[in-house]
Amino acid sequence: MAAATPVAELIARHQDTLDRALAAIADRDYWSPYPEFPKAYGESAAGDGKAAFESLLGREFELAGHPDGGEPVAGEASPYGIELGVSYPHAEPAALLAALEAARPGWAKASPAARAAVCLEILARINSRSHEFANAVMHTTGQAYGMAFQAGGPHAQDRGLEAVAYAYAEQTRLPRSATWTKPQGKRDPLVMTKEFTVVPRGTALLIGCNTFPTWNGYPGLFASLATGNGVLVKPHPRAVLPLALTVRIAREVLAEAGFDPNLVCLAAEHEGSAIAQVLAVRPEVKLIDYTGSTGFGDWLEENARQAQVYTEKAGVNTVVLDSTDDYRGMLDNLAFSLSLYSGQMCTTPQNLLIPRTGIRTEDGERSYDQVVTDLAAAVEGLLGDDARAAAILGAVVNPGVLQRSAAAAGGELGELALAPRVVASPEFPARPSARRPW
Numbered sequence: 001m002a003a004a005t006p007v008a009e010l011i012a013r014h015q016d017t018l019d020r021a022l023a024a025i026a027d028r029d030y031w032s033p034y035p036e037f038p039k040a041y042g043e044s045a046a047g048d049g050k051a052a053f054e055s056l057l058g059r060e061f062e063l064a065g066h067p068d069g070g071e072p073v074a075g076e077a078s079p080y081g082i083e084l085g086v087s088y089p090h091a092e093p094a095a096l097l098a099a100l101e102a103a104r105p106g107w108a109k110a111s112p113a114a115r116a117a118v119c120l121e122i123l124a125r126i127n128s129r130s131h132e133f134a135n136a137v138m139h140t141t142g143q144a145y146g147m148a149f150q151a152g153g154p155h156a157q158d159r160g161l162e163a164v165a166y167a168y169a170e171q172t173r174l175p176r177s178a179t180w181t182k183p184q185g186k187r188d189p190l191v192m193t194k195e196f197t198v199v200p201r202g203t204a205l206l207i208g209c210n211t212f213p214t215w216n217g218y219p220g221l222f223a224s225l226a227t228g229n230g231v232l233v234k235p236h237p238r239a240v241l242p243l244a245l246t247v248r249i250a251r252e253v254l255a256e257a258g259f260d261p262n263l264v265c266l267a268a269e270h271e272g273s274a275i276a277q278v279l280a281v282r283p284e285v286k287l288i289d290y291t292g293s294t295g296f297g298d299w300l301e302e303n304a305r306q307a308q309v310y311t312e313k314a315g316v317n318t319v320v321l322d323s324t325d326d327y328r329g330m331l332d333n334l335a336f337s338l339s340l341y342s343g344q345m346c347t348t349p350q351n352l353l354i355p356r357t358g359i360r361t362e363d364g365e366r367s368y369d370q371v372v373t374d375l376a377a378a379v380e381g382l383l384g385d386d387a388r389a390a391a392i393l394g395a396v397v398n399p400g401v402l403q404r405s406a407a408a409a410g411g412e413l414g415e416l417a418l419a420p421r422v423v424a425s426p427e428f429p430a431r432p433s434a435r436r437p438w
Contacts, residue, residue: 005121005256007114014120021165033161034127034154038146041130049131056136058085061244063251065261067091067099073268076240079142079395080428088240088268093275096265097284100203100230103260108200108228110259112171119164119226122253126246127157133214133242140239141211142395143341152214152242160218167226171198200228201308202286206243207276207300208235209291210397211344213242220289220310221246221264229287230263234279236292237271238397244268280304318351321371323360335378342393344401376418383423390425 017033024031038046060072072087107115126133130153137152138145174196182190204224208217213235224231235243244266251261269275276296280288281304288309290300297313324330337349352375358367366374383389396402405420407413 002252002256004258005253007110007117007257010117010121010257011113014117014124017120017124017161018116018165018168021161022169025162025165025169032154032158034123034130034157036150036154038131038134038149041128045131049129049133050135052129052132053135053139056086056241057083060087061089061241061248063089063244063248063266065255066251066265067095067262069095073237073240073270075237075271076140077238078139079397080139080425082139082428084139084241086241086244088244088266090268091265093267093278093282096232096267097203097279097282099262100232100265101284103262104200104203104228104230107230107259107263110228112168112198112226114257115226115228116164116168118253118257118259119222120161121257122246122250123157123160123164123222125249125253127154129245129249130154130157133245136241136245137214137239138394140241140397141213142344142397143211144391144394146391147341147394151212156212156214156218159215160222163219163221163223164226167223171227198228202229203284204229204231204287204289205276205279205285205307206231206233207280207288207290207292208233208239208243210236210239211341211346212291213239214246216291216312217243217246217289220287224287224289225250225264230265232265232267232279232285234267234269234276237269240268281306312346315346316351317347317349318353319349320353321359322355325362327361327363327366327374331375331378332382334375335382336392339379339382339389339392342396342401344394344397372417379418386424387426389423390427393423395425395428 020031020033023029035041066089068089068091070090070092073090074085074087076084076086078084130149133153134145134149137143138148141148141152143152176196178194178196180192180194184190204220206217206220206224217233221231221233233243233247247264247266250264254263255261267275267279277299279285280300283306285304285307288300288304288307290297290310291312294313297311300309300311319334321330334349334352340348354368354371356368358365359371383392404413408416409420
């Protein structure tokens with residue numbers, strides 16, 4: 001076990017980061033301590049990160065002191081076809097929640113500054129391993145490496161830092177104590193000494209998603225932890241590793257700072273076991289952060305009445321094409337937005353609304369058919385080279401997407417503007433278990 005790290009030392013170490021983050025949220029400006037360019041982490045960082053990732057494969061993922069007691073959970077498969085073979089400790093919901101409840105009192109008594117400093121130390125250690133996280137995100141979500149590094153690493157860490165900053169700001173916005181004095185004329189004044197205590201809600205449940213486990217998971221995780229709550233992390237069964245690494249690092253930092261590591265626990269599940277439904281309605285769970293399908297999000301909002309529920313559910317992203325003064329630029333932007341990560345992002349455009357009469361451009365009118373044809377050509381141009389296409393498309397993480405693509409190719413969903421094709425990845429030749437990009 002690593003040497004203990006006094007909380008006062010952590011506060012001093014991360015004070016500048018916290019101060020600058022607080023200034024950024026006050027000014028609504030951009031600031032980040034986490035470089036988004038892979039080369040910023042050193043010449044050997046990419047290779048070291050890949051080696052660290054590979055050292056996790058084919059073995060049980062250890063979480064020292066974590067509740068255990070069941071058959072290890074395994075089942076993740078890389079969309080790129082490599083064998084992962086990672087298994088995770090499994091514990092019953094009652095054991096996990098009991099451990100979290102026992103760990104909470106000491107954390108609840110800690111000051112907002114202490115909790116923020118611990119959270120920032122967790123983020124700093126995660127940041128130092130961004131290349132390792134990029135590989136974990138890539139091989140559980142299907143993101144191409146560039147996206148996995150940025151979105152799964154520094155950008156996710158930014159979101160965690162932002163949550164810590166807002167949590168700290170709210171907890172310290174009012175004085176911890178105050179003296180209230182009311183004059184009484186000739187009589188002695190009425191004097192009351194008031195003390196204000198931030199009271200955490202209880203155990204938080206984080207329900208992770210398959211496509212962006214860290215980017216979608218870190219805001220809720222760090223907001224809950226910074227405000228004195230323990231967090232039970234329930235990853236998507238196809239994307240456990242990035243959040244399991246996060247849990248391991250969080251537990252290590254908590255233990256070194258003198259807190260119970262069971263403030264952050266992992267609820268790994270076999271796909272289809274519905275442990276999230278069991279956990280979501282437990283009375284100990286007072287906060288739920290969820291990203292995923294509308295169906296289950298609606299179920300949580302309807303049934304988890306004992307908890308404050310935050311959901312990010314599926315939406316429909318519509319683009320209305322009316323006019324443009326940069327027709328080529330518009331087409332290029334749309335082509336990239338439609339293609340990035342094979343259209344699996346929550347922000348990917350799904351419906352393009354083009355007037356029957358066409359659109360106005362800097363070179364005159366373009367008919368509906370012209371716009372459709374030109375957009376298809378822009379996509380083909382963007383993805384014409386397989387190596388470039390693979391770096392943009394990544395791999396399809398959900399087999400259902402491939403089924404819908406095949407249905408569209410067969411004409412089941414209407415007339416095609418551009419037929420799908422299989423893109424061969426130079427780095428990952430097609431394997432039986434690979435879900436290849438289209």
